[in-house]
Amino acid sequence: MINFDNVSKQYKNSNTPALDGINLSIEQGDFVFLVGQSGSGKSSLLRLLLKEEKPTSGTVTVDGINVAKLPNRKVPAFRRTMGIVFQDFRLLPGKTVFDNVAFGMEVIGKSKKEIQQRIPAILELVGLEEKAHRLPSELSGGEQQRVALARAFVNKPKLLLADEPTGNLDPSTSVGIMKLLDRINRTGTTIVMATHDVAIVDQMRKRIVQMENGKIIRDQERGMYGHTGQ
Amino acid sequence: MRFSFVSKEVGNGLRRNFTMTVALIVSVAVSLSLVGAALLMSAQVDRMKGYWYDKIEVSIFLCGNTSVAFTCTGAVTAEQRTNIETVLGSLESVQEIFYESSADAYAQFKEQFAGSAILANISPDALPESFRVKLDNPENFEKVAGALQSVQGVESIQDQRQLLDRFFQILKGLQSFALAIALAMLFVTVLLVMNTVRVAAFARRRETSIMRSVGASNMSIRLPFILEAAVAAIIGSTLATAGILASKYWLIDAKLAPNLTFIPFVTWSEVLAIVPMLYLVGVGTTVLAASITLRRYLKG
Ligand SMILES: Nc1ncnc2c1ncn2[C@@H]1O[C@H](COP(=O)(O)OP(=O)(O)OP(=O)(O)O)[C@@H](O)[C@H]1O
Numbered sequence A: 001m002i003n004f005d006n007v008s009k010q011y012k013n014s015n016t017p018a019l020d021g022i023n024l025s026i027e028q029g030d031f032v033f034l035v036g037q038s039g040s041g042k043s044s045l046l047r048l049l050l051k052e053e054k055p056t057s058g059t060v061t062v063d064g065i066n067v068a069k070l071p072n073r074k075v076p077a078f079r080r081t082m083g084i085v086f087q088d089f090r091l092l093p094g095k096t097v098f099d100n101v102a103f104g105m106e107v108i109g110k111s112k113k114e115i116q117q118r119i120p121a122i123l124e125l126v127g128l129e130e131k132a133h134r135l136p137s138e139l140s141g142g143e144q145q146r147v148a149l150a151r152a153f154v155n156k157p158k159l160l161l162a163d164e165p166t167g168n169l170d171p172s173t174s175v176g177i178m179k180l181l182d183r184i185n186r187t188g189t190t191i192v193m194a195t196h197d198v199a200i201v202d203q204m205r206k207r208i209v210q211m212e213n214g215k216i217i218r219d220q221e222r223g224m225y226g227h228t229g230q
Numbered sequence B: 001m002r003f004s005f006v007s008k009e010v011g012n013g014l015r016r017n018f019t020m021t022v023a024l025i026v027s028v029a030v031s032l033s034l035v036g037a038a039l040l041m042s043a044q045v046d047r048m049k050g051y052w053y054d055k056i057e058v059s060i061f062l063c064g065n066t067s068v069a070f071t072c073t074g075a076v077t078a079e080q081r082t083n084i085e086t087v088l089g090s091l092e093s094v095q096e097i098f099y100e101s102s103a104d105a106y107a108q109f110k111e112q113f114a115g116s117a118i119l120a121n122i123s124p125d126a127l128p129e130s131f132r133v134k135l136d137n138p139e140n141f142e143k144v145a146g147a148l149q150s151v152q153g154v155e156s157i158q159d160q161r162q163l164l165d166r167f168f169q170i171l172k173g174l175q176s177f178a179l180a181i182a183l184a185m186l187f188v189t190v191l192l193v194m195n196t197v198r199v200a201a202f203a204r205r206r207e208t209s210i211m212r213s214v215g216a217s218n219m220s221i222r223l224p225f226i227l228e229a230a231v232a233a234i235i236g237s238t239l240a241t242a243g244i245l246a247s248k249y250w251l252i253d254a255k256l257a258p259n260l261t262f263i264p265f266v267t268w269s270e271v272l273a274i275v276p277m278l279y280l281v282g283v284g285t286t287v288l289a290a291s292i293t294l295r296r297y298l299k300g
């Protein structure tokens, strides 16, 4: 599903590469934790997948598509095949929970009827059916992140990218979010999640890709954060 | 993109940016009123030209007792007069020939200056007799003048068109001036649109970045901004149109036309023909300016 072939990324106003010769392959339905110190290149790697940035060298393919070669006009359609969740939720402050999730469907032209049908189910999935008409400012951080997850998942993407989705949440709330991600993963959605959260990574026992200075220094099935090897 | 969704976003955008929107509407209204005024003037000039050029005559004044032109040897003789008429009749561009005697000219003069002191100093003899000639096309004056210049008995040849041309030149100057101000105002409007759109794009950068990350197309991200500008432009154009129609109704028809009966004024159909142009210029310029700005500030 995702393939990095000797990918490097050098930002213009920086003298060390953010990504340095990355080779990585992720299959459909995988759940991958991207770990590593701050500045190791996790977000950069995700940005290449979204075509927010282009690699300096090497090729990134998603679903057989060479991302760098994708013409700009096809980028929106390409992004609709994925869901994205950020550390800071990125909800629209003036819109209710319902409308925020609906926004993800409206911008891609879904009909009112489809929206009315789909949203109650997705809000139930994230456990927010009771709070559909609240504004983001009336929600806790964990609830806001669940709204963001609902929005990312509402169009049933094949791939879900999450950049530190639990970064602003307390441990027990984080567990709730992870359970949700696990459920989404079980529907066949590939998940790539960048995180610092040791507890979560150790608990989930999923594939771990550890980065350092733009290089992959560990790639392990069912790994633990602090431990190399079994 | 569904219509209800877009119109909701547009309404929100306009309300959020209220002062800028008002400024934009006023600016569009003012600049388009000037564009409209310039167009109206040009229609008015065309109408007057058509009307007056149609009435233009060439006057061929004949020699009198006191004439000093080299073609004159005292007052014109009956023979010379017939000869001149024959020459005129042979010219292709001449359509109609009227003869005006000194007495006719005096009668006309008396009518025009009735009650004026000048009348006492003028005797019928002082006004020369003349042929009034109507041409198929006023442009052909030179041909007629050339043919008659050295004919005996012709004192001078006068083209009324020269007088009109001078008048129209002044009007044309005024018209260019109005157009220049209109263009300057349009330029200001373009800058205002660019600024408004830039501020709106900045204020909503969070929204647009979220839209982009959920895969909204560039078109659907930009469309609300463009429609907002277009709505403001349509309101502005409507105000300008109202101004133009009002000036036809209350200024031209009610004040000018009854008092200046010798001037033909623009008709309603000519005024209405300007209206689509106003909308086209107003909405066209605004949408273009908005699109260009968005290309720069909302990169995909
Ligand atoms: N737009 C940019 N321009 C220049 N340098 C950048 C840019 N974005 C990131 N970098 C640099 O690239 C390197 C990798 O950054 P990146 O954001 O990928 O790290 P990260 O692993 O996500 O860190 P964190 O855990 O703190 O989010 C860093 O050294 C960073 O300074």
Ligand SMILES: [Mg+2]
Pocket (backbone or CB within 6 Å): A042, A043, A044, A163
């Ligand atoms: Mg990061």
